Amino acid sequence: PERGSGARGGSASSGQNPGLMISVVIPFFNRIELTRRAVGSVLHQAGADFELIVVDDGSTEDPGPIRELVEQARQGYLRTPNRGPGPARNAGARNASGRLLAFLDSDDLWMPGKLERQLACMRAQPRLRLCQCREIWFRGERRVNPPSRHEMSEGDLFGRSCQAVCISSSSVVLDAELFGEMGGFDEKLLVCEDYDLWLRVCRAHRVGLVPERLVVKHGGHEDQMSRRYPAMDRFRLYALVKLLLQADLTVEQRERALESAVEKARILAAGAAGKGRPSAAAYRQFEAWLRESGPDPARVLEALAERLGAEP
Known part of the structure; x- marks a missing residue:
């Protein structure tokens, strides 16, 4: 600089x-x-x-x-x-x-x-x-x-x-x-x-x-x-999923982070669906993955990273 x-x-x-x-x-x-x-x-x-x-x-x-x-x-x-x-x-x-x-x-x-x-x-x-x-x-x-x-x-x-x-x-x-x-x-x-x-x-x-x-x-x-950046919860969802990749979260912290991630994915899906955006399907998929409690968070994170620069 x-x-x-x-x-x-x-x-x-x-x-x-x-x-x-x-x-x-x-x-x-x-x-x-x-x-x-x-x-x-x-x-x-x-x-x-x-x-x-x-x-x-x-x-x-x-x-x-x-x-x-x-x-x-x-x-x-x-x-x-x-x-x-x-x-x-x-x-x-x-x-x-x-x-x-x-x-x-x-x-x-x-x-x-x-x-x-x-x-x-x-x-x-x-x-x-x-x-x-x-x-x-x-x-x-x-x-x-x-x-x-x-x-x-x-x-x-x-x-x-x-x-x-x-x-x-x-x-x-x-x-x-x-x-x-x-x-x-x-x-x-x-x-x-x-x-x-x-x-x-x-x-x-x-x-x-x-x-x-x-x-x-x-x-x-x-x-x-x-x-300038609508649907800002997609960035917060990314942050939460990134955090879930950390092995040193307590059980309570993991539960709170997962609960918030599921809620933000649900809100994003509803918002995109209300505006007729194709991204609604992707957010519904994220929500389903998170609710399963067993998916590899790295898979979700990689998919989310693609959404950060895409249509909200």
Whole structure:
């Protein structure tokens, strides 16, 4: 990737919490004004040592204003070919030097004190390898309440993670070594790469929580990935079947993952049938294979991989 002159730029240091620097990664594709706002919300964090790495995921708009802002602050700037947010976050993480990692989507922003509060949470619980905070949600200009299934919580979140994303990439701070152990975001997934990663993380790790709402999350944009990729449950189904291939799931975890996979296959089949799409038959076949409880998950995974780039 092309690297800006500040790619290993100096951290914004408060002089507190020595040795626990947080590397913050912001991927962006276009959205210049929104990205400028996101970057500003990081640069104004106090009470924690951090470095910022902004990754331009092959923007077609002029990224000059972002690069200038980042390099004036002596922070890191990378430019990569356009491959999506997962590969862009991974590229930023590979250039990170902090013991902790944090991510911020380009259309979200952080409230003051976000990093400081989460760093305190992790220092108070040395065995904790990741923690998150709660969020304020907007749809366009209107504030909305997050659905209960998406409300950030703590503890053993594996069961909830099978159903829906219950860790927000913009809210989490995690051990950089843990991110490496997990292999980062799965770059095969064009969307739902966050669902996949946090599902794998929650399989073996408890999640800490700072209960304050320290992330402002904005939705409803025309360019949101969810609008570009319909039937997103096919990507979540892929993540679940991939997880079922792991031999170290507990009996309870395997049951929860299989139950969620069957349900998502059923929903996909019903949705495709309602739209008259030929893919309905494929999803019904996936559901039948999963219900048998005996099929080779690798066979299902291979067939699903073909569906990720096909008609939903």
